[in-house]
Amino acid sequence: MAAEIERKFHVVDDRWRKHASKISELRQAYVVSTKNRMVRVRIVNACRATLAVKIRTGRLRREEYEYEIPYADAVEMFEHALGIIEKTRYEVDHQGRRWEIDVYSGANDGLVVAEIELQKGDGDPPKPVWLGSEITGNRLYSNRSLAIEALRLEGRGPQSNPYGAIREVKRATT
Secondary structure: OEEEEEEEEEEOOOHHHHHEEEEEEEEEEEEEEOOOEEEEEEEEOOOEEEEEEEEEOOOOEEEEEEEEEOHHHHHHHHOOOOEEEEEEEEEEEEOOEEEEEEEEEHHHOOOEEEEEEEOOOOOOOOOOOOEEEEOOOOHHHOHHHHHHOOEEEOOOOOOOOHHHHOOOEEEOOO
């Protein structure tokens, strides 16, 4: 078991890209979802799979149990998903801290979120200039919510800037 303490922020522009290193293509399916518990299946780079159980124990804290599973099992579990998200994850080092930048595609295309995992007792991490408002604890931006009920970014079109579109967010009406 590992405790997970994380904070999330909007990303306001793409200055982070010049510092990005590791890139992963992620697909996540949520097969169980309650207010404080969920089960997620993740496929990484279309070749590796994990199963995670997360139990919320506080606003910023969750207990997380994550295990490698056979890829074929993950594909089968995706067929029973309550919802699925697709995103590309980039890692960015900023002042000795690792930020993960998720660029969503599919139903959440245009959404870009930065996340940092903290250790117990960590203070406020140094914030890069490309961070926008904090969305930690806002359930609209939990991956589980994004999978089950995608966001609709207002004013988004083929030529629009996804970073500017994030200011007005409404729940999609499917």
